[in-house]
Amino acid sequence: MKLTKALTLLLVNVVIIHCDDDDLNIYDQTSGPNSYSACVNENTIDDVAFIKMGTYRGFTEDGIFEYRKSYFYPRYMENSWGESKAICKAFGLELVTLETLAEAKNFLALAESSSETKKLRAPFWIFIDGIVLTPKSTTDWYWTKNGQKISFLIPWGPVQPDNWQGNERCFSIGKRDAGDRFGYNDHACSNVNLPFICQRIEFWA
Numbered sequence: 369m370k371l372t373k374a375l376t377l378l379l380v381n382v383v384i385i386h387c388d389d390d391d392l393n394i395y396d397q398t399s400g401p402n403s404y405s406a407c408v409n410e411n412t413i414d415d416v417a418f419i420k421m422g423t424y425r426g427f428t429e430d431g432i433f434e435y436r437k438s439y440f441y442p443r444y445m446e447n448s449w450g451e452s453k454a455i456c457k458a459f460g461l462e463l464v465t466l467e468t469l470a471e472a473k474n475f476l477a478l479a480e481s482s483s484e485t486k487k488l489r490a491p492f493w494i495f496i497d498g499i500v501l502t503p504k505s506t507t508d509w510y511w512t513k514n515g516q517k518i519s520f521l522i523p524w525g526p527v528q529p530d531n532w533q534g535n536e537r538c539f540s541i542g543k544r545d546a547g548d549r550f551g552y553n554d555h556a557c558s559n560v561n562l563p564f565i566c567q568r569i570e571f572w573a
């Protein structure tokens with residue numbers, strides 16, 4: 369292996385190691401909870417640190433752009449919202465955004481049926497992109513990757529958003545009770561580590 373890039377991202381040290389052709393592509397968590405190393409080959413990223421959860425293809429709400437998206441679940445990783453965003457970026461991905469209500473609904477169903485999320489025990493929440501500017505608001509939510517307001521009515525989970533303990537400004541999905549369906553939730557951004565989901569998106573006119 370040859371070390372090609374070392375990044376210090378917020379409190380997380382992410383070391384990206386290029387995989388030689390004859391190396392096994394491995395993912396390992398080393399040196400404590402805030403240090404990760406991964407052998408990443410762009411052609412096989414689906415099989416390495418990230419489990420590909422599925423794909424989505426649709427049109428933006430204005431109907432101008434078609435897009436195709438792939439969702440990736442980083443196994444074994446739990447981080448703050450800011451760290452999650454940085455880790456996705458370090459691997460050439462983004463923390464998940466949702467372009468339309470149709471995608472938002474499809475994404476919930478996809479995440480709910482994933483073999484990875486089935487390993488989690490309720491209550492659990494999973495970070496995606498998105499912050500709220502007005503606490504407990506159902507409509508004042510923004511994607512941080514481009515600053516755009518979330519344009520559809522968010523299908524919140526039961527009793528959400530609740531701004532629990534007055535500290536919930538980041539967007540997540542998951543469920544509170546084992547029997548619940550997946551839903552969207554406002555969640556604390558820091559001082560808590562959660563799983564997260566990254567995406568890769570391509571647009572074309």
Ligand SMILES: [Ca+2]
Binds near residue numbers: 553
């Ligand atoms: Ca909440």
